[in-house]
C-alpha cells in the first residue's frame with residue numbers, strides 16, 4: 001500500500017519540454033494544469049497523502065517527477081537523469097526526499113552512471129530496470145548494487161523502441177502486468193499474468209496502481225475494459241497534454 005505521493009505542478013515552460021512527437025502539437029498550459037488538478041484528486045481518492053511541489057520554470061519537464069528518484073520500502077535513490085536539460089531536477093527533488101528519509105536511507109546514482117525513474121518498475125522487492133537512451137549500464141550497475149545492499153534485487157531489461165521501460169510495461173500488483181509492443185514476448189515477464197495492450201492504445205500501457213485502484217488515462221476503452229475485467233476499480237484521468245511530451249500517469253508522481 002502507498003501512503004505518500006509527491007507531484008510537482010507543471011511550469012509554463014512545459015510547452016518547451018522534450019518530445020519525440022512534435023506532430024501532436026505543444027501542450028496547452030491551462031489544460032495541463034486542470035489535468036494535473038484531476039490527477040491529484042484521483043490520487044487522493046485512493047487514500048494517499050499528496051505533497052504538491054511548486055512549478056520550476058527553469059526545468060520544462062520537471063512535472064515528470066518520477067524520473068528524479070526511485071523510492072523503495074528500504075530507502076530512496078536519487079537519480080542522475082540522462083537527459084541533459086533534466087539533470088538538475090534530481091537535485092531540486094532532494095530536499096523533499098529528505099523530509100521523508102534519514103541520511104542512511106538515501107543513496108545516489110552518480111556520473112558516469114545515468115538513471116531515470118521511468119526506467120524502473122517495482123514488482124514487490126524486485127526492480128526491473130530498462131537500459132535506454134536515458135539509463136546506462138553504469139547507472140544500472142550502481143542501482144542494483146544499492147538495492148542489494150538493502151536486501152532487494154534488480155535486473156536489467158534492454159529497450160529497443162520506447163523512451164522508458166514503463167512507457168510500455170507496468171505492474172498493477174496481484175501478478176498482473178500491462179504489456180505492450182516489445183514487452184509482450186519478453187522472457188523477463190513470462191511468469192506474470194499479462195494483460196496485452198493493443199497497438200492502437202499503446203499509450204495506455206502506462207497506468208498506475210494505487211492501493212487497489214488502477215488509474216487509467218482517459219480515452220483508451222479497450223485497456224479500461226481489460227483492467228476492469230481483471231477485477232480492478234478504476235479511475236480515468238485525461239493526460240492529453242502530457243502525452244504530447246511522451247509523459248503519462250506514472251511519470252507525474254513518486255508513490256511510496
Ligand code: CIR
Pocket residue numbers: 017018019061064066067083086117118119163164166167245246247248250251
Ligand atoms: C522527457 O522526455 O523526459 C519528458 N518529456 C517525458 C518524461 C516521461 N517520464 C516518464 O516516462 N517517467
